[in-house]
Amino acid sequence: MKETLFAVCLLFTQSLMATDVNYTSIPIHIDGVSESAWNNATWHPMPYLMDGSLPSSEADFNGRYRLLWDENFLYLQANISDDVLVDTHPNPTVKYWDDDALEVFIDSDASGGNHQFNHTAFAYHIGLDNQAADYGPDKQAHLYTEHLISRWQRSAQEPFDITWEVAIKLYPNSYQENGENVPLTLSEKQVIGFMLAYCDNDGSEVREHFMGSHEIQPVKGDKNRGYIDADVFGEIKLLPKR
Numbered sequence: 001m002k003e004t005l006f007a008v009c010l011l012f013t014q015s016l017m018a019t020d021v022n023y024t025s026i027p028i029h030i031d032g033v034s035e036s037a038w039n040n041a042t043w044h045p046m047p048y049l050m051d052g053s054l055p056s057s058e059a060d061f062n063g064r065y066r067l068l069w070d071e072n073f074l075y076l077q078a079n080i081s082d083d084v085l086v087d088t089h090p091n092p093t094v095k096y097w098d099d100d101a102l103e104v105f106i107d108s109d110a111s112g113g114n115h116q117f118n119h120t121a122f123a124y125h126i127g128l129d130n131q132a133a134d135y136g137p138d139k140q141a142h143l144y145t146e147h148l149i150s151r152w153q154r155s156a157q158e159p160f161d162i163t164w165e166v167a168i169k170l171y172p173n174s175y176q177e178n179g180e181n182v183p184l185t186l187s188e189k190q191v192i193g194f195m196l197a198y199c200d201n202d203g204s205e206v207r208e209h210f211m212g213s214h215e216i217q218p219v220k221g222d223k224n225r226g227y228i229d230a231d232v233f234g235e236i237k238l239l240p241k242r
């Protein structure tokens, strides 16, 4: 009982604490190859199941990520192990969650709340072809690839060991579909809602494992809440320049 209480308290404390993100004075080169600037970033794991079943091994799926920022971009580097790479839906706005995809959840001002059919937050599903899809206010899936630059490369050995780099522009809650939208200039001490996930399909009809960076409190047993509710994201804080 004591242990359970401790675990609950730890979870609660973690959920209140923002993860610090270091500034980089050298822009990250988005090429799927790590560079020395990343040595200033801390790795974070992706151990939480949100849908499907747990991976059978670290070769099936294992993921970790780190973040940096500058005025123009939030930079993400994910290191993903996946035994089978699958991208069977050629249209990037069709069932993109059932192909292997890196899913980046961003709420630029940590406003939280329901974002499924509005743009107070985004759930960018970045496919293996580096295109990024999410729902729009018309309840249809659209591409938002121009919001980010994405590139990944894999190592020569199996299971596929992927270095995936993404530079992400952030937009305010006032983002208008088909409007003239100006990305935010990022600044120190900014707090951003953030979560990362990987949709892992290894050849099934639907994705087999949906693994994420943050523990989700289930609603009626459902932990697949990130694409609907920005309240389940974690928070990151942009540290001052050094």
Ligand SMILES: [Ca+2]
Pocket: 028, 029, 030, 031, 032, 033, 034, 035, 165
């Ligand atoms: Ca790079």
Ligand SMILES: [Ca+2]
Pocket: 059, 060, 061, 082, 083, 084, 200, 201, 202
């Ligand atoms: Ca897999």
Ligand SMILES: [Ca+2]
Pocket: 107, 108, 109, 110, 111, 112, 119, 120, 121, 172, 173
């Ligand atoms: Ca927001």
Ligand SMILES: [Ca+2]
Pocket: 082, 083, 084, 085, 086, 100, 200, 201, 202
């Ligand atoms: Ca896979």
